[in-house]
Amino acid sequence: MLRILATDGIDKSARDELESMGHEVTEQYFEPEELKKALADYDVVVVRSATKVKAPIIDAAADAGRLKMIIRAGVGVDNIDVDYAEAKGIKVRNTPNSSSASVAELALAHMFSLARFVGISNVTMREGKWNKKNYTGVELSGKTLGLVGFGRISIELAKKATALGMKVLYTNRRGPREDFPEYGYSTLEELLRLSDFVSIHTPSLEGGKALIGMNELKLMKNTAYIINCARGGIVDEEALLQALESGDLAGAGIDVFVEEPTKNLALINHPRVSSTPHIGGSTAEAQERIGGEIVEIIKTSF
Template identity: 60%
Template sequence: MIRVLVTDGMAESAVVELKTKGFEVVEQFYEPEVLGEKLKEFDVIVVRSKTKVRQPLIDKAVEAGRLKLIIRGGVGVDNIDVAYAKGKGIGVTNTPNASSGSVAELALAHMFAVSRYVNISNVSMRQGKWDNEKYEGVEIGGKTLGLVGFGRISRELAKKASALDMTVIYTNLTGKVNGFDEYEFCKLNDLLKKSDYVSLHIPFIKENGVTIGKDQLAMMKVGAFLINCARGGLIDEVALVEALDNGKLAGAGIDVFADEPTKNEALVNHPKVSVTPHIGGATKETQMRIGSEIVSIICEFFK
């Protein structure tokens, strides 16, 4: 029987479907020092963000020669040493279509929150304050949204932002994307200078370091907003707090952090910041879509 290890959770409907189709499914999180040995007992491992599948774990799994497939339930695969795993004959894939809409919605939610002080006024009212004269916000309609990266999530956000009367521009490592002429392609530096809102939608590559650091923040408009629902590490968090403190940026919406769970209290507690604990894909609909996609991947792989 083909055994599937699910370490970070999966929709119950998907677990039931896999079992119905004859797969054995074990739902259990293991610490790294234990996971390597456990992988010798499974043909497939399904992870989300919490579990990291690095070279030492892959080497342990290879000793038994049983592990054939690693699936990341979500968009990125930066928590997996993909090239190394493939070099050892282990397939690696993800579910790129499942969470595009939910992450785009969260990015938009953060844009609204920091534009209209939803984040901090919610807190102040719970403290018995009525600071209605203090929270004069800005409208997002008529503003320019700059998208850094133009994959599935970014395109979903572009569509939603356009419907809200925003002008959308984007930058992309591979250049202009065909079929999206309604949006202007820009180089990163030009995008930073033109945008009222900058939203990140790219993977974090450790070797490349931060994408938005002190120099990039300096290029942005005074009073601009920065949104990151992509990956932690893309923004220099110290430089971001400085830019918020000195008034360069009007606000930031952050769902992902350099270290998670984050201990950066200066950022989390900043009155100009809207924060969430890495919940971009945390909707019922996304979990159902991820589960269905995982079932399809496994069934196709072992047919």
């Protein structure tokens, strides 16, 4: 019997299955200092993006000697010091296959929201304004979508964008992919210059460095839009706000922020920003699939 702690919740069907296997599942969030103590009593901890498992927490868990595995209920593991945990004898796993479609759909939703003023018109109509003449948008069909990073989420988004009549370009640190000849490969600089919409799908850079800063934003068309449903800090928030204020960029869709909950009110309240509170994987279907992957990881690991 394993004691499993889910600090950011777990799908009910996964919890029921784990308990039917004889395991004990606790759903409770702990602040970092409390988490250090709590992990002494658990074999497995399941986290989402809200819980950070860094060196001090890993040290405490390793010293206690019980924790065997950290599972990230999602794709990215940059909220976990993976190498450090593995070096301490604590395995780290994630669920890379479960939320790709959900994140891709949210990126697409932000594209529609920006292109047709869905977000801001909803706000102004609630204020009693009828700004019809201000909201002449653009169609996605015929536009070029540039994908920065070309993993599972980007591939899902590319398929959906192609169905809408968009041309898809991508750049990828490993170079062009022979298994997707239907999409065009380019350098980051070329992609930024050519794309009408740019969607970011890469892990965080070392040290929290921005991949897209002022220099990169200046390469983009002033009619272009940028979407970040990847990680906070990949796009420099200050540079992005400046580009929006100066008119160098038409708009931005943002699901992830440097600090969460974000205090960057100037950015999220900008009329050309579509913002959501890190909900890329927050669909019932994705959470059920994630739960299934967690169960499978535990079944095959213990």
